[in-house]
Amino acid sequence: MAPPTRPAGSAGSRPPAQGPGRVAHWTASPSLRLVGKRLLMAVPIVLGVSVLTFWVLDLIPGNAAQQLLGAEATPEQVAALSADLGLDRPAVVRYLDWLGGAVTGDLGTSLVSGQPVTPVIAERLAVTGELVALAFVASLGLAVPVALLAAYRPNRMFDRVSMLVSITGLSVANYVLALLLVLVFAVQLTMFPAIGFVPLSESVVGNLHAMVLPATAIAFPLFCFYTRFLRGDLVDQLQGEDYITTARAKGIGPWQVLLRHAFRNSSFGLITVVGLNLGTLLGGTVIVEQIFALPGMGQLMLQAINTRDATVVQACVVVFAVVAVLANLLADLLYAVLDPRIRYGSR
């Protein structure tokens, strides 16, 4: 189904001479080619982020050695410890050394605790991952039905109320919301713990109980954002698109038009913003983790920045970047699943 206008030279309808069989095999599945292309595009982004982080961390005066030894250390002591930690080598050498380890899954050892970083990250990522997953499930699970109901009869009471609630919710900073939740539900009503974390392995109920307030603090603004976004897109589709008119003319009921036609098309936009959010959100949990004393990535990164533990900061940032890039990739692949035009598309 390759269109004839594809520029020559790209791995298109005419495979290069040296490996016709293999190229033909790859071009056979447009979805696979899409995955490959997106993965290739992701590599420079992750590399760019890691270089940028390394460079920024290098710019900060005072390294981990200085921080570890305290203010009254002599320059000789600092220099000796720096040499011990390998901090005296040129930045390029240290970066390449780090990169060599990182591609094999070894993110180095913490400059402060001397422990390998990878297992620490895995442990912290589980906490943050759970928090974010709960927030996403709650916010999307609520936002989709509310947006559908709002778009079903735009500008009526339900729509207006939900839009007012959501713009209000969008204006509440998550730390403000977190503190208000603590004030009401932990201090006044003592329904939930104000701080603390219970590992999932210890008690599932206890874990969820401790996660309710932090997850709500993250989920509510997201819920508001998704509701507004999806409702707006649905209304746009319903008002302006020919296929909606066609569907209505065929005599399809309003709910069917909304669900099967408008929602399916609007889901693309929603998937895009969810993909983008997932990336930025991991960085945004820092404050919520701080307020609720959750041992997640954000807390780890904040501590590492304060102790100048460059390896840990570097690892956190790269993990955030990889997750962000993978989330966007996943969003792109979901388009391909949902939209045949992209699956068989000309690009």
Next chain:
Amino acid sequence: MAVADAAAAPALAGTDAAGRHRRWLRTLEVAVPSAVIVLVVAACFLGPLVLPVPPPVGGSVLESYLPSFSPGHWLGTDPNGNDILSRILHGGRSSLVVAVAVNLLGLLAGGTLGALSGYVGGAVDTVIMRVLDVLIAFPSLVLTLAVAQSLGASRTNTILALAFFSIPAFARISRAATLRLREQPFMAAARLCGTPGWRVLLRHVGPNITPQLITFGMLGMGIVMVIEGALSFLGLGIPPPAPSWGNMIAQGQQSLSATPMLVVWPCAALFVTVLAFNLLGETLRARWSGR
């Protein structure tokens, strides 16, 4: 289902009345948030000069933790005996200054990059957009924290770091708007007249994309005020003796259960201001997209 009933509520009676009602609503949508913004700006910048409020710092410990509505201290005092109303007004100044500066810088830099990217296209477009992709994937908090750590927490450093990370969003909006313009007849006419590229960008593209960028800037005001609050909350924005809504909230958090009003007042100030900017931004954005 109660929700479905609410959705099916009867329409406003009479088309004429409904039309008038709608026009009123359209006016109110802009007027109310604008009025709130003007009020907040006036209160923060003129309030301390006109109202009989004590200075925001240097209070006496003898007057600490006064409750709200105490004589001389309308909103009470904080642990250091400073007047909360005064701190909120002065903190609002820094919040507003930071938000305006960040959005202006972001708008100028991002708008220029995006317009250039969209207008020139090709390799320039690819390079600019890929670099911005890296910036988007980079957790901005890290650089902001790093800047605060290395150069010291100050208002200027906060502005620069936040402005840097507002560039990609402005650039994307500006690029999308420029791409839409590219096919317009007046752009073709300008090109056919032999107008140089920079002149097209300055005289034709610029004026056409600016309203959309300013609209986004309104939403950006809210975003920046929230992030600035977050930084100050973590102790890395406006340095503590000077007031800011973020560091007031952080200070109040220490004694949340005993004196919740220390948190509630700055939270309320932040919320009302951000809400006003969001409402105005959303209304303008909806009008632009012709919804």
